[in-house]
Amino acid sequence: xxxxxxxxxxxxxxxxxxxxxxxxxxxxxxxxxxxxxxxxxxxxxxxxxxxxxxxxxxxxxxxxxxxxxxxxxxxxxxxxxxxxxxxxxxxxxxxxxxxxxxxxxxxxxxxxxxxxxxxxxxxxxxxxxxxxxxxxxxxxxxxxxxxxxxxxxxxxxxxxxxxxxxxxxxxxxxxxxxxxxxxxxxxxxxxxxxxxxxxxxxxxxxxxxxxxxxxxxxxxxxxxxxxxxxxxxxxxxxxxxxxxxxxxxxxxxxxxxxxxxxxxxxxxxxxxxxxxxxxxxxxxxxxxxxxxxxxxxxxxxxxxxxxxxxxxxxxxxxxxxxxxxxxxxxxxxxxxxxxxxxxxxxxxxxxxxxxxxxxxxxxxxxxxxxxxxxxxxxxxxxxxxxxxxxxxxxxxxxxxxxxxxxxxxxxxxxxxxxxxxxxxxxxxxxxxxxxxxxxxxxxxxxxxxxxxxxxx
Amino acid sequence: xxxxxxxxxxxxxxxxxxxxxxxxxxxxxxxxxxxxxxxxxxxxxxxxxxxxxxxxxxxxxxxxxxxxxxxxxxxxxxxxxxxxxxxxxxxxxxxxxxxxxxxxxxxxxxxxxxxxxxxxxxxxxxxxxxxxxxxxxxxxxxxxxxxxxxxxxxxxxxxxxxxxxxxxxx
Numbered sequence: 001x002x003x004x005x006x007x008x009x010x011x012x013x014x015x016x017x018x019x020x021x022x023x024x025x026x027x028x029x030x031x032x033x034x035x036x037x038x039x040x041x042x043x044x045x046x047x048x049x050x051x052x053x054x055x056x057x058x059x060x061x062x063x064x065x066x067x068x069x070x071x072x073x074x075x076x077x078x079x080x081x082x083x084x085x086x087x088x089x090x091x092x093x094x095x096x097x098x099x100x101x102x103x104x105x106x107x108x109x110x111x112x113x114x115x116x117x118x119x120x121x122x123x124x125x126x127x128x129x130x131x132x133x134x135x136x137x138x139x140x141x142x143x144x145x146x147x148x149x150x151x152x153x154x155x156x157x158x159x160x161x162x163x164x165x166x167x168x169x170x171x172x173x174x175x176x177x178x179x180x181x182x183x184x185x186x187x188x189x190x191x192x193x194x195x196x197x198x199x200x201x202x203x204x205x206x207x208x209x210x211x212x213x214x215x216x217x218x219x220x221x222x223x224x225x226x227x228x229x230x231x232x233x234x235x236x237x238x239x240x241x242x243x244x245x246x247x248x249x250x251x252x253x254x255x256x257x258x259x260x261x262x263x264x265x266x267x268x269x270x271x272x273x274x275x276x277x278x279x280x281x282x283x284x285x286x287x288x289x290x291x292x293x294x295x296x297x298x299x300x301x302x303x304x305x306x307x308x309x310x311x312x313x314x315x316x317x318x319x320x321x322x323x324x325x326x327x328x329x330x331x332x333x334x335x336x337x338x339x340x341x342x343x344x345x346x347x348x349x350x351x352x353x354x355x356x357x358x359x360x361x362x363x364x365x366x367x368x369x370x371x372x373x374x375x376x377x378x379x380x381x382x383x384x385x386x387x388x389x390x391x392x393x394x395x396x397x398x399x400x401x402x403x404x405x406x407x408x409x410x411x412x413x414x415x416x417x418x419x420x421x422x423x424x425x426x427x428x429x430x431x432x433x434x435x436x437x438x439x440x441x442x443x444x445x446x447x448x449x450x451x452x453x454x455x456x
Numbered sequence: 457x458x459x460x461x462x463x464x465x466x467x468x469x470x471x472x473x474x475x476x477x478x479x480x481x482x483x484x485x486x487x488x489x490x491x492x493x494x495x496x497x498x499x500x501x502x503x504x505x506x507x508x509x510x511x512x513x514x515x516x517x518x519x520x521x522x523x524x525x526x527x528x529x530x531x532x533x534x535x536x537x538x539x540x541x542x543x544x545x546x547x548x549x550x551x552x553x554x555x556x557x558x559x560x561x562x563x564x565x566x567x568x569x570x571x572x573x574x575x576x577x578x579x580x581x582x583x584x585x586x587x588x589x590x591x592x593x594x595x596x597x598x599x600x601x602x603x604x605x606x607x608x609x610x611x612x613x614x615x616x617x618x619x620x621x622x623x624x625x626x
Contacts, residue, residue, distance in 0.1 A: 011494065011593025146530045147551040155555055159562040166569045173578070178494070181591035196573070197580030200590055204576040205496035206507035211572035214515045215565060222561045229554065433593065434495045437469075 003283040003356070005097065008436050014279075018425045018432075019182055021274040028273070029418065036415035043408020046401045047122055055125040057401045063387040064396040068406055071377040073119035075258070076112050076409050077157075077230050078251070078372070082259015083109030084164045085223035086291075088216035096438060097287050099431040100279045104270055105263045106168040107426070111416040112262075113161050115409035120153065122405060149233045156226040163219045171212055173198050174430045227255045234379065240317035241310075241383035250302040257295040257341070258372035261365040264288050266417070268362040270426050279427055282356035289355035292365075296349065300342045324382045329395060333374050340371025460601040461585045461625045464614030465594055469493075469501055471618050472595035476502045478617040479599050482609055492586065492596040509575060515568045522563025526556035585625040594620075 008014065050057055060067045083105040090098035121127050133144070133154055144151055177198040180191035198204065231251035234242035264285065271280045310318045325334045345368055348354045355361065386393045398406075420426075466472040472491055479489050486505055491497070499506040530552040538546055573579070587596045597614060601607040607624055614622045 015592060144533060146533065146555055147548050152551075152554045152558070155558040159558045159565070162562060163565040166565055170569060170572065174494070178591045181588045196578040197582070197584070198576075198578065199580075199584060199586045200492045200494060201490050201576075202497075202499060202502075202504070203490075203507050204578070205493070206499075207509050207511065207572050207575040209496055210509045210511045211568060214511055214568050218515070218519075218561055218564045218568070222558070222565075225554075225557065225561075430495050437495055437497065 003281075003286055005283055005435070006278060006281045008432065009278065011433055011436075014429060014433060015178060015182065017276070017278065018427050018429050019179060021421060022179060022423075022425065023183070025422065029422075033415065033418050036411045036418060039407050039411025040415050043404050043411060046404035047127075047408070050122075050401050050405075051125070051127055057399060059396055059398045059402060061394065061396075063392050064381060064384040064394070066380050066384060067396055068377065068398040068402040069119055069123045071373070071380045072406055072409060073116055073123070074230055074251075074376045074380065075373050076116035076119065076413075077227060078255035078258050078376070079262050079369075080109045080112035080116055080160075080164075080259070081223050081227045081252070081255035083107070083112070083263065084160075084167055084219050085109075085256065086260060086263065088167070088220050088223070091212065091216045092220070095287075096435060097284055099435055100276070100427045101263065101267065101284060101288070102431065103168075103172070103424070103428045104266055104426050106164065106171075107417065107420050107424075108259070108262060108266060109164045110161070110168055111413050111420070112409075113157065113164060114416065115412050117157050117161065118409070120150065149229065149236055152229045153233065156222070156229045160219075160222050160226045163215065163222055167212075167215050167219055170208065170215070171428060171431070172424055174200065174208070175425050175428060178429055179425070224252055227252045239383050239387060240315070241321040242379075244306060244309075246302060246306045246309075250299075250306060253295060253299045253302055254372065254375065257292070257299045258369050260288065260292045260295055261368040261372070264292065264361055265365045265369070268358050268365075270421075271358070274421070274426060276427060279432060282358070285358055285361060286352060286355045289349055289361060292368075293346065293349040296342060296345050296368075300346070303341075320386050321382050324385065325378060330378060330382050333378060337371045337374040337378060340367045341375065460603065460607050461598055462601060462607050462610040462614065462622065463585045463587060463596050463598045463625060464611075464617070464619030464622045465587050465589055465596050466617075466619055467594050469497060469595060472597050473502045475597040475614050475617040475619055476504060478613040479597070479610060482613040484599050484601075484606075484610065484613075488600040490598045492590045492598065494590055494593050494595075511568055511571060511575065514571045515564050518567030519560045519564040521567075523556050523560035525563065526559030527552060529559070530555045585623075587621070587623075 009017070058067065058069070060069075087098065087102040087105050090102065121130050124130060133151070173195055176191050177195035177200070180188055180195045183191065228248040228251065231247035235244060235247040237243060267280055267285070267288070271277060307322075310322060324330055345364060348360075348364060354364075381396050385395055464475050466475055472493075476489055476491065480486065480503070489504065491502055491504070531547045534547045534552075540546070585596075585598050587594070590596050597619070599610045599614075601610050611622050611624065
């Protein structure tokens, strides 16, 4: 069976189909929103409780000063890394199959990053002192410590969040104008404001397209730098297991891997709930799964390169960490991680039958992200449990506060995404309509083939 | 600037291109003609001169300004709160490089977005000529006319090209 790009209906039908989720609210949406809001509020309550009582309610202690909270931070920064990065890569590569995917991926970046950015604040303990991180000459004569990787984190997150918001909003302006033209009353006013008075003049299209390309060029290195900087939080320390130069690319590839897995998870759900079967087809999932396969292979390559270097060197301080992971208390986590990230994922993704089976792909991508969360945990915790003099060694056990704070970003992400789904079309309408302009049929011999005209 | 604007609506790109050609044939200058569409079309599709954009020049300049600001912030802070230690520079260049790079990118993004909106003349809260069918995939050809007589000529040209609806604004 050959996979083809989807046959698109008439423009009016595309408008109706893509705008339908904006104008209808089902009871399922309310149930999902209520559950997500509940999880979010529980997490918020746990955060408030931790602030009022102190960090001792978490499982972190000397020498394990970084626990689940930092694992969550790395995991969510990783997820956020991929949406805009992936969309920018596909735009620059001129991959026309990206069109129904980019909006959902870009929104994913913004909400995942909003969740990730809260973890340094949560981990501060005394969150109300967050303004110490803002660079201004204050009355205490304190200045920003620019040599601290945490300061680099703040700057990188700020740049990437701003860039991703712009990259999400500007291409959505023509779609807001379409929504504006399809509604009345207060809603028309709201979308009129969001559309900024867009009319679709030649200059507007020309500038928008130029801007999208420039932003894609600028945001690609920002995305790479952001997760590299997160890896330097670990890499520049002298802690065994962290102090390695491979962490930069290893983190970036891991972020791309988990991010693409989440894009697939979201698209399976969006396709089903919003009834976008005509627009997001097995053709797109096949392409996405191939990219996921490449990310899985590169991730495994980097992981193995890091592993074999430490294993061969057998430095006592590194061997201790490897022993904890390979045969000690973290063995089962290590095994689950390897199963999810490579042993199960790579062989399955090699088969097209699997890549086009959406619910199987959905299950696998969830498994991959569970494995990636475990991988983040295994980076953070085992390196610390036997750090320093042996009398201070101890196993880390996360408390209920930390587990609620782990639920918090998941629920918050779902909540914001559900609200966004009612505000903006989850598929870029003008982008898929552009497909209709670009695709044409070409006669070759006695056959007819679909071809893409160079209109971009 | 919306006085005496004539707008003709066409169901497809071929009709809109015909409308533009009719206007050009009726001696309307190319710069007074515009096409409103729901998707971007290449300028060549309508036989109009290509649009210009300065964004490719603006973005690198913004990037450089951002880099200068970033470095000034780091080096200036280090210089103002000096901690002289033997064999240690006041400004740590690798750390300064990270902040400089991030701020350069941030400036590049923000300034490009700002100038994009400027080039697109957005936000535009005026009642500029528009037709709701543009959102449904139709195309609207607009032409800026000097006076009422020219507007009458534009209406005739657009009707002869097969416009489904022609309206006059202003």
